[in-house]
Amino acid sequence: MAGRGSRLRPHTLTVPKPLVPVAGKPIVHRLVGDIAKVLGEPIEEIAFILGDPAFFGDEVVQSLEKLARELGAKPSIYRQLDPKGTGHAIMCAEPSLSGPAVIAYADTLIRASFDLDKDADSVIWTKKVDNPEAYGVVNLNEEHQIVELVEKPERFVSDQAVIGIYYFKEVAELKKELQYVLDNAIINGGEYQINDGIKRMMANDKIFVTGKVDEWMDCGNKNITIETNQRMLGFLAKDGEKLVADSVVQENANIIPPCYLGENVVLKNTTVGPFVSIGAGTVLENTTVKNSLIQNHTVIKNANLDKAMIGNHVKFNGNFEHISIGDYSVLE
Incomplete structure (x- = not known):
């Protein structure tokens, strides 16, 4: 959650986007809580990767530490001071990258009820979309395993879009491959990407499968955030x-x-x-x-x-x- 949320300005000029409330609760608080429900087991640690302390200051840190403790987890705070991409951001939390882990981008909300396949080496959460050419999508083999990640495909690959939430049975495997990406300056779009670490894991025969969410709601700009607020209110009302x-x-x-x-x-x-x-x-x-x-x-x-x-x-x-x-x- 190190980005400044420029597409949601002016609302993110004083409040980091993941802390903007939707339906009465900050985005990141809802996301972490919903992921915890899907996992259905105790969480040992929640690591937050923040940006510049001048923007992500003490009040933000205290809010996130409180969130982690409410879920019975140890909070850890890391900083990405230079925006070099998703792969680089994850490696800023290198001391926490061991054991089973979920990695999530903190500007999205989900509704999901699937059982997490913990026998796979990794689960990439996806949502069926009508216009896959606008997203990064997964390519599946006959056994419904992910064999390729394709960004904004010009020809049809699948309609399962990657939403930015990942489970790794042993996240140290991803850490090893991302370290290789950093050491060898493997850059896409001017940045170090998580996908390049994932592709190296696939090349080493690691098994990747999909976890399909029921709802995926973005908070990228004002109009989309208002729509997400509407949908979330509907879900919460239905839940009583x-x-x-x-x-x-x-x-x-x-x-x-x-x-x-x-x-x-x-x-x-x-x-x-x-x-x-x-x-x-x-x-x-x-x-x-x-x-x-x-x-x-x-x-x-x-x-x-x-x-x-x-x-x-x-x-x-x-x-x-x-x-x-x-x-x-x-x-x-």
């Missing part, structure tokens, strides 16, 4: 999760579910929903909002919002639609 805090204050207000409303949200002469997430301490007055994501301690008045994404500590008084406002903005 409590989404509206008891401390929410309603004065002539209407909530159309599913919606997430955090602690001490205040609604005055306002209709919220469906598919709206509102962070703690936010006040909405004379406002109608749907299909939107609003963060903490923000004040919105006299607005009619649809597909809006609004950050923390914002003051907004207006009548615009389809907006994207970052933290600490004021529109009055």
